[in-house]
Amino acid sequence: MSDAQSAPAEVRRGRKPTARPETALLGTDPKQVEALEKRGRIILDLARSPKVDAGTLEQVATAENRRLAALSKKAAAVQDIEAPRFSIVRITPEMAKALLAIAFQSGRPYRCVKSAVDAYQEEMAAGRWVLNGAPLIFGKGPDRPLLDGYQRLLACARSGAPFDTLLAQNLGEEVVHTLDQARRRTFVAVLEAEGVELAPQVVPAMSRLIRMEKGTLGKRTSDALLPWGTLERYWVANKDDLIRAAEWGVARKTPVIGEAVRIILSYVAHRSDKVDLLREMLDAVKHPDHYEDRHPGVKLYERLASSDEGRMPLVTTLALALMAWNDMVTGERRRFYRWQPIEEGKRGGDEFPAVVGYPGLIRPALEEGAVAVTLEHGLAANYSQVSITVETVTPDLAAKYLRRNFRNRKIQRSHVAMLARDIKAGAFHFNGQPICFSVEQDGTLINGQHRLQAIVEAGEPVEMLVVRGLSPEAFHTYDRNPKRAASFQGVSSDLDGVGDVDIVRGIATLYWRLDVHNGRRVRPSVHDLRQLVAEHPNLAEARHWGRKLRDVGRPSTMGYIAYKLLSEDAHLAEYFLEALATGADLPARSPILVLRRRLIEIRTDKVKHDRLEPIGLVEKAWETWIRRYAANPEEEQDEDPSAE
Numbered sequence: 001m002s003d004a005q006s007a008p009a010e011v012r013r014g015r016k017p018t019a020r021p022e023t024a025l026l027g028t029d030p031k032q033v034e035a036l037e038k039r040g041r042i043i044l045d046l047a048r049s050p051k052v053d054a055g056t057l058e059q060v061a062t063a064e065n066r067r068l069a070a071l072s073k074k075a076a077a078v079q080d081i082e083a084p085r086f087s088i089v090r091i092t093p094e095m096a097k098a099l100l101a102i103a104f105q106s107g108r109p110y111r112c113v114k115s116a117v118d119a120y121q122e123e124m125a126a127g128r129w130v131l132n133g134a135p136l137i138f139g140k141g142p143d144r145p146l147l148d149g150y151q152r153l154l155a156c157a158r159s160g161a162p163f164d165t166l167l168a169q170n171l172g173e174e175v176v177h178t179l180d181q182a183r184r185r186t187f188v189a190v191l192e193a194e195g196v197e198l199a200p201q202v203v204p205a206m207s208r209l210i211r212m213e214k215g216t217l218g219k220r221t222s223d224a225l226l227p228w229g230t231l232e233r234y235w236v237a238n239k240d241d242l243i244r245a246a247e248w249g250v251a252r253k254t255p256v257i258g259e260a261v262r263i264i265l266s267y268v269a270h271r272s273d274k275v276d277l278l279r280e281m282l283d284a285v286k287h288p289d290h291y292e293d294r295h296p297g298v299k300l301y302e303r304l305a306s307s308d309e310g311r312m313p314l315v316t317t318l319a320l321a322l323m324a325w326n327d328m329v330t331g332e333r334r335r336f337y338r339w340q341p342i343e344e345g346k347r348g349g350d351e352f353p354a355v356v357g358y359p360g361l362i363r364p365a366l367e368e369g370a371v372a373v374t375l376e377h378g379l380a381a382n383y384s385q386v387s388i389t390v391e392t393v394t395p396d397l398a399a400k401y402l403r404r405n406f407r408n409r410k411i412q413r414s415h416v417a418m419l420a421r422d423i424k425a426g427a428f429h430f431n432g433q434p435i436c437f438s439v440e441q442d443g444t445l446i447n448g449q450h451r452l453q454a455i456v457e458a459g460e461p462v463e464m465l466v467v468r469g470l471s472p473e474a475f476h477t478y479d480r481n482p483k484r485a486a487s488f489q490g491v492s493s494d495l496d497g498v499g500d501v502d503i504v505r506g507i508a509t510l511y512w513r514l515d516v517h518n519g520r521r522v523r524p525s526v527h528d529l530r531q532l533v534a535e536h537p538n539l540a541e542a543r544h545w546g547r548k549l550r551d552v553g554r555p556s557t558m559g560y561i562a563y564k565l566l567s568e569d570a571h572l573a574e575y576f577l578e579a580l581a582t583g584a585d586l587p588a589r590s591p592i593l594v595l596r597r598r599l600i601e602i603r604t605d606k607v608k609h610d611r612l613e614p615i616g617l618v619e620k621a622w623e624t625w626i627r628r629y630a631a632n633p634e635e636e637q638d639e640d641p642s643a644e
Contacts, residue, residue: 506556
């Protein structure tokens with residue numbers, strides 16, 4: 001960030017900067033930025049023009065995305081730093097324009113609500129914008145895609161005024177799940193999909209090693225669960241060592257010491273460069289008669305093989321094994337090993353043994369605790385009170401934070417339920433969007449109440465960015481962004497980059513509410529919809545009928561109807577839907593023709609109708625047609641499908 005700090009000052013003094021501000025921010029080739037900025041200005045001009053409709057702009061953006069995708073392949077690769085970086089910066093209008101131009105590289109559709117952009121623009125132009133903790137989020141890799149913040153950049157470019165913001169960089173799209181991605185249910189399944197054969201053994205071992213370092217292993221507390229964000233970062237930092245330890249531990253079968261414990265011992269030994277000592281200890285457990293009576297391996301065998309310990313908890317076995325390992329390292333000899341876990345709310349118990357000579361896991365690039373925040377030149381005095389931390393927010397901690405919720409709007413239960421489902425499904429992850437507290441009243445909660453309530457109801461922890469010390473005025477700048485819609489990229493290659501995604505989203509939402517939840521207005525999350533489309537690929541195929549039937553009903557509603565009919569009888573449904581779409585060659589008394597006329601009336605009526613009304617009409621007409629006329633279409637008679 002040193003270039004980012006100095007570049008704005010150079011620009012103001014009129015000297016040619018060594019690195020453009022936006023180049024320093026994103027680590028992008030300056031020549032590439034200059035070219036993108038020029039083309040980006042053209043597209044922004046088109047976006048402002050009242051003569052350009054949304055369809056034309058979408059075509060221009062699609063063509064530009066393709067051109068930039070080809071350009072990015074030729075661009076020189078930049079260093080991909082694993083650690084997410086956070087800074088407080090001042091974005092000038094020129095920088096905003098260039099960053100918007102770069103954003104087109106990702107091919108990502110950016111939804112824009114005019115009222116939100118206008119509100120931001122007015123605040124910025126009047127000098128009322130305040131730092132609110134909501135970051136501009138950029139991904140990693142040569143393209144540095146903009147993941148969140150499009151509307152604020154657009155408002156800055158239009159207002160001609162700079163704004164101060166938290167900047168989050170290098171957040172890979174594979175971890176920004178709560179924006180528009182989702183994960184499979186278990187972390188084991190993720191690693192198996194990556195080809196890690198011993199994933200079922202590696203993940204529990206890594207989890208216990210992490211808890212050893214956090215001091216929670218052996219304590220039956222609410223901090224026992226680990227968020228996926230923690231697992232992901234430790235996996236990236238320790239992947240090779242964990243796989244090697246698992247392979248070594250699995251291969252050394254030893255009586256009374258299970259595979260899970262052997263893998264952890266293997267990791268400790270390999271990291272301590274004392275594999276020979278572990279080999280000797282395991283051999284003593286396996287062949288106690290070959291070693292002296294006081295050998296740690298022999299004493300460990302006697303303790304574990306005692307008749308009353310047939311169902312010894314794994315954590316107890318591990319603690320005893322590590323005590324024996326420590327004696328192998330130090331040369332100490334004991335008469336016996338004994339250890340009892342600490343239970344929350346109860347007296348007694350032993351601390352989990354510290355491991356002698358063990359350097360621990362390789363630390364990930366981003367850990368819990370205070371985050372190093374770079375303050376751009378000239379902003380240090382303004383934001384000295386702002387602190388940023390990465391925290392594992394447990395249900396208890398979330399409840400504590402909610403007790404500081406003095407001024408937020410009423411909690412929306414459906415939104416909380418949606419987030420809680422994602423948390424339980426392992427689909428909610430660290431994404432750079434913070435929980436925010438103001439500087440007043442010892443920290444009033446001003447943003448994040450729904451996420452915190454969802455953690456309480458899900459009963460599972462989530463890693464969060466937490467920003468404290470913000471101005472109370474920041475409260476008024478939240479919740480102006482559009483809700484982020486489901487993306488189906490990676491679910492169906494047929495959907496990538498096409499304009500039918502809105503139709504598929506609507507079809508899936510109707511199926512979710514009417515079929516999965518029996519008509520209840522349960523709000524589906526991005527993860528819910530992606531999973532639904534993955535499990536029912538014909539839902540996406542029905543979008544073609546939704547488009548074809550748009551003259552008689554809303555595309556998403558007609559697509560849902562088509563999916564249901566095609567699932568019942570594909571051959572007859574094809575005829576029925578085609579006739580409904582065109583009305584061609586239908587007998588005068590055809591119930592399909594009566595249905596078509598009624599649906600067109602509803603479609604063109606200025607009076608608002610129930611969205612589900614067409615579904616009921618089609619179902620009745622379909623049943624009538626199937627029952628009376630499918631076999632003998634020449635006998636069709638007039639019948640209003642809406643009649644009982």
